[in-house]
Amino acid sequence: MSAIYETDKLLAEYLLFHYGAAEEILPPERAWPAGMREALDFPLRTVACFSPGHAGRGLDLGCAVGRSTFEMARTCDSVTGIDFSHAFIRAAEALRLGEALTYERLDEASLRTPLSACAPAGITGERIRFLQGDAMHLPDGLGSFDRAHAANLLCRLPEPKRLLDRLPSLIRPGGELVLATPCTWLEEFTPRDHWPPRGTFDWLKSVLMPHFTLLRTSEEPFLIRETARKFQWTLSLVTVWRRERCGDAGTTLEDAAEH
Numbered sequence: 001m002s003a004i005y006e007t008d009k010l011l012a013e014y015l016l017f018h019y020g021a022a023e024e025i026l027p028p029e030r031a032w033p034a035g036m037r038e039a040l041d042f043p044l045r046t047v048a049c050f051s052p053g054h055a056g057r058g059l060d061l062g063c064a065v066g067r068s069t070f071e072m073a074r075t076c077d078s079v080t081g082i083d084f085s086h087a088f089i090r091a092a093e094a095l096r097l098g099e100a101l102t103y104e105r106l107d108e109a110s111l112r113t114p115l116s117a118c119a120p121a122g123i124t125g126e127r128i129r130f131l132q133g134d135a136m137h138l139p140d141g142l143g144s145f146d147r148a149h150a151a152n153l154l155c156r157l158p159e160p161k162r163l164l165d166r167l168p169s170l171i172r173p174g175g176e177l178v179l180a181t182p183c184t185w186l187e188e189f190t191p192r193d194h195w196p197p198r199g200t201f202d203w204l205k206s207v208l209m210p211h212f213t214l215l216r217t218s219e220e221p222f223l224i225r226e227t228a229r230k231f232q233w234t235l236s237l238v239t240v241w242r243r244e245r246c247g248d249a250g251t252t253l254e255d256a257a258e259h
């Protein structure tokens, strides 16, 4: 599996992406296009895709440095965040314990700005745990969950179908799944024979529909700052699913509209 998520460069980029203030990502002295500002706070927006209300156990797969895990804990009794990167999980765990993490934002060449990341206010770390692990080989004893979230993870897995096949047993009947993916399939992460055979959305429907009902879809932009003048602006396809009882066939949005 790719080791890029263990590097200091990616750690700093993700701390800024998840915890940076708007003015740290888009300093106000430049006139940024409105679309860039709208792409901030991605982890908050994908978590907001769950149906309103409170839930029991939450699972955040590919949680990186943990912002979406913290956000899920606002409405879940407990949340487990899992990521393959040791460096990301170490950072998330330090934040959970209340530490302020200092890191350097790359501006250009050797110019760097020291910044600090903290866990978001209003969430106690006691109901959260962060684990280093592989979303394709989750431990049997993990149990089942009322909410599962996996943002921008699928197209970073060597065998994404392994995770999709595990989801029905991870999510309790009536529970919800939020899957976000920019559909950025690259051989660097996923061998071509494990890419969706056609479009990602059709593939998700064909694999998940026997077990899940598709509740809604949306498009969520996100912004990762690489330097003062270079950003990744990407559009993630978000699908929200409800786990059906064993044996119930799932339905699509179109099916639901017909009834």
Ligand SMILES: C[S@@+](CC[C@H](N)C(=O)[O-])C[C@H]1O[C@@H](n2cnc3c(N)ncnc32)[C@H](O)[C@@H]1O
Residues within 6 Å of the ligand: 001, 005, 043, 061, 062, 063, 064, 065, 082, 083, 084, 085, 088, 133, 134, 135, 136, 150, 151, 152, 153, 156, 157
């Ligand atoms: C593109 S990042 C997305 C991170 C985060 N969910 C977000 O939206 O900002 C992909 C994440 O998946 C993690 N990852 C890659 N392979 C994984 C695996 N097999 N199991 C769990 N996490 C994995 C990476 O370490 C990285 O944190």
